[in-house]
Amino acid sequence: MRSSPFLYFLLLGIARQKGKHIGVVSISLVVLFLLSSVLFISSSLHHTISSQLESEPDFVVQRIRGGVRVDAPVEWIDKLVDIYGTKSVTPRVYGRYALSPKHEWALVVGVDFTDEQSHKGLEKLIGDTNLKQFLKSDQMIVGQGVARYLKSHFYSDSYSFMTPEGAFKKVDIFKELSDSSSLISNNMMIMPIDLAREVLGVDDESVTDIALSVPNDDEWSSIEDKIESLYYDIRVITKTDVKRIYENLYNYKGGLFLVLFLIAIVTFSLILYQRYAMVYSTERREIGLLRALGWSISDVLRLKFLETLVVVVISFVVGVAMAYIYVFVLGAPLLVDIFLGGDNLSHRIQLLPVVDLSVLSSIFLLYAVPFVASVLIPVWRVAVTDPKEAML
Amino acid sequence: MNRLFGVVVVALLSIVVGLSAHYLSFDREAMGKEIGTVSQITYISAPALGVSYFESASLVDKDSINIAYPEMPRAGKMDFIYEK
Amino acid sequence: MMSPIIVVERLYRKFTLGVESITVLEDIDLTIDRGECIVLKGISGSGKTTLLSIMAGLDKPTEGNVIIDSESIAKLPDLHISKFRAKKIGMIFQHFNLLEHLSVWDNVLVPLVPMGIDMDRAREMIESSLALANISHKSDTLASRLSGGEKQRVAIARALVSNPEIILCDEPTANLDLGNSVKFIEILQKLHSLGKTIVVATHDPLFDNLPFESRVIPMANGKIETDI
Numbered sequence: 001m002r003s004s005p006f007l008y009f010l011l012l013g014i015a016r017q018k019g020k021h022i023g024v025v026s027i028s029l030v031v032l033f034l035l036s037s038v039l040f041i042s043s044s045l046h047h048t049i050s051s052q053l054e055s056e057p058d059f060v061v062q063r064i065r066g067g068v069r070v071d072a073p074v075e076w077i078d079k080l081v082d083i084y085g086t087k088s089v090t091p092r093v094y095g096r097y098a099l100s101p102k103h104e105w106a107l108v109v110g111v112d113f114t115d116e117q118s119h120k121g122l123e124k125l126i127g128d129t130n131l132k133q134f135l136k137s138d139q140m141i142v143g144q145g146v147a148r149y150l151k152s153h154f155y156s157d158s159y160s161f162m163t164p165e166g167a168f169k170k171v172d173i174f175k176e177l178s179d180s181s182s183l184i185s186n187n188m189m190i191m192p193i194d195l196a197r198e199v200l201g202v203d204d205e206s207v208t209d210i211a212l213s214v215p216n217d218d219e220w221s222s223i224e225d226k227i228e229s230l231y232y233d234i235r236v237i238t239k240t241d242v243k244r245i246y247e248n249l250y251n252y253k254g255g256l257f258l259v260l261f262l263i264a265i266v267t268f269s270l271i272l273y274q275r276y277a278m279v280y281s282t283e284r285r286e287i288g289l290l291r292a293l294g295w296s297i298s299d300v301l302r303l304k305f306l307e308t309l310v311v312v313v314i315s316f317v318v319g320v321a322m323a324y325i326y327v328f329v330l331g332a333p334l335l336v337d338i339f340l341g342g343d344n345l346s347h348r349i350q351l352l353p354v355v356d357l358s359v360l361s362s363i364f365l366l367y368a369v370p371f372v373a374s375v376l377i378p379v380w381r382v383a384v385t386d387p388k389e390a391m392l
Numbered sequence: 393m394n395r396l397f398g399v400v401v402v403a404l405l406s407i408v409v410g411l412s413a414h415y416l417s418f419d420r421e422a423m424g425k426e427i428g429t430v431s432q433i434t435y436i437s438a439p440a441l442g443v444s445y446f447e448s449a450s451l452v453d454k455d456s457i458n459i460a461y462p463e464m465p466r467a468g469k470m471d472f473i474y475e476k
Numbered sequence: 477m478m479s480p481i482i483v484v485e486r487l488y489r490k491f492t493l494g495v496e497s498i499t500v501l502e503d504i505d506l507t508i509d510r511g512e513c514i515v516l517k518g519i520s521g522s523g524k525t526t527l528l529s530i531m532a533g534l535d536k537p538t539e540g541n542v543i544i545d546s547e548s549i550a551k552l553p554d555l556h557i558s559k560f561r562a563k564k565i566g567m568i569f570q571h572f573n574l575l576e577h578l579s580v581w582d583n584v585l586v587p588l589v590p591m592g593i594d595m596d597r598a599r600e601m602i603e604s605s606l607a608l609a610n611i612s613h614k615s616d617t618l619a620s621r622l623s624g625g626e627k628q629r630v631a632i633a634r635a636l637v638s639n640p641e642i643i644l645c646d647e648p649t650a651n652l653d654l655g656n657s658v659k660f661i662e663i664l665q666k667l668h669s670l671g672k673t674i675v676v677a678t679h680d681p682l683f684d685n686l687p688f689e690s691r692v693i694p695m696a697n698g699k700i701e702t703d704i
Contacts, residue, residue: 294562
């Protein structure tokens with residue numbers, strides 16, 4: 001590419017005002033880094049959880065007493081199976097358990113390994129040969145959060161649960177799940193359903209709730225009505241409800257950050273505008289001189305626009321790159337805890353790299369447009385002034 | 393001047409290319425595999441408690457509690473009075 | 477007979493200050509032939525700088541017309557007048573008006589930047605211009621490190637770089653000592669021999685008797701007194 005005097009002069013101008021540009025780039029980097037990090041974390045979690053929630057049961061049926069969930073009777077399963085349109089009806093036994101000594105909450109999940117789907121899943125997880133080993137005695141599979149907690153409190157390969165009857169029940173750790181599934185399994189303790197009933201105090205005639213699958217979503221509305229009409233104390237949670245709740249939660253937190261960003265960018269623009277509006281006498285003189293030497297208003301504006309664009313692009317690329325590395329390579333330490341529930345077992349969630357181009361474009365426009373306007377408006381005001389006057 | 397500009401352009405392009413390579417080569421399947429299996433086993437797909445929004449996010453040093461007195465609850469921890 | 481390159485017709489320039497109107501130039505009629513050297517002579521406030529600015533297209537007349545090389549510039553839009561100025565006119569200012577933080581070479585480049593030529597051609601033009609002004613040996617020096625006389629020569633080189641037909645000089649020797657003023661006049665003589673049309677606005681008595689053919693036009697109170 002043959003060099004042009006314009007490009008040479010442009011680069012000369014940028015190099016000459018290194019100090020000013022470095023200052024502006026530094027502030028821009030901080031703003032862009034924070035905003036991009038937040039948006040990356042949010043979109044990654046949103047994407048992963050949204051796709052994960054697709055596997056959520058279509059309906060979850062619970063029993064409610066006084067506004068509070070209680071265990072549901074096993075006979076409800078037969079009633080639900082009889083509803084035309086339901087494909088599978090699965091009882092779930094699970095509950096929170098406060099791990100001593102610090103009362104951190106784990107989720108004890110009972111699994112019926114005679115259920116075909118669960119059986120297949122377990123085979124995939126631990127292999128066919130180990131399956132018999134696992135089911136031979138009281139053993140559990142734990143998530144990474146639980147594993148780390150137990151290790152730090154000197155439980156090496158088992159944990160003694162205190163049952164509701166007041167007895168201790170020792171359960172060995174068969175396997176630890178990896179961090180790749182921490183998003184859902186971080187605080188899980190997966191064990192055979194009978195063992196879970198014993199630990200949680202759920203009798204054989206009860207279940208925590210019941211999961212239903214209804215393949216035809218056109219039938220959801222009518223099936224929901226049918227289920228609700230079965231018993232007075234029944235509550236139906238649909239997959240749509242669950243997804244909407246998480247959507248609202250993400251939008252709420254995302255919205256908060258967006259408001260903060262807008263405030264930051266308005267403040268930043270005002271500072272920039274004030275800074276550039278001063279257009280020091282030397283710069284004013286310089287613009288007047290360029291005009292006197294045959295530069296048109298559009299030539300002057302083009303130079304300043306490109307100078308600013310270089311700063312904007314460098315700040316944007318470096319800021320977003322730093323955010324990407326911070327979030328998707330380093331795991332966003334500190335910042336991710338603001339998004340996630342930190343007041344429980346520690347987690348090391350792997351954030352799936354998700355880059356939403358529309359969001360990135362919005363960030364760029366929200367940052368670049370006020371910045372360029374803050375620079376160009378004062379320059380334009382000087383450029384349209386009589387060159388003689390500007391040179392005074 | 394042109395050389396410096398060239399270096400900056402090359403650096404920026406390298407950053408973009410490097411990160412694009414990381415993004416495209418990331419093994420998404422591996423990440424989703426174990427989650428899918430756990431979900432298949434437990435019939436639970438919702439995020440774990442520790443990663444949910446409804447628990448307060450606190451950066452208080454968790455080791456500040458004296459483990460010799462495990463019954464002492466942390467200040468502000470009220471969930472024992474609420475239904476689990 | 478030479479053809480006219482600058483024609484000023486019934487020119488008025490008035491400034492409004494509140495309700496008052498101040499006439500800086502009144503009924504100026506002037507014809508300058510191609511290759512001529514004109515000295516606009518007058519004390520400060522006589523209107524010679526304003527007339528020069530209007531000829532350069534840096535200012536617009538209130539009434540009247542200015543025709544430069546058959547083009548009426550009084551009502552040209554900014555883009556056209558800028559291009560016209562870049563191509564046809566070289567300006568030398570009283571206070572040199574260099575960009576102090578740039579080198580001599582970079583200062584002389586400035587008028588060529590918006591012209592859209594390539595760097596090799598620009599380099600040729602700059603080097604030839606620096607040689608003409610006898611300042612090539614300082615091409616890498618920062619403008620802030622030059623003496624008054626050297627700065628004036630850089631200003632000359634900058635004014636000549638686009639090979640304009642017309643050179644306008646506003647009080648070119650106001651900030652020079654006698655020695656440098658004489659050197660400046662020698663350069664003007666060289667330019668005159670190259671066929672450039674030169675207009676100098678000055679009150680320096682050195683310009684009363686230039687060593688080459690020239691015409692002195694005295695100005696006072698915004699009017700031309702007598703065209704000698």
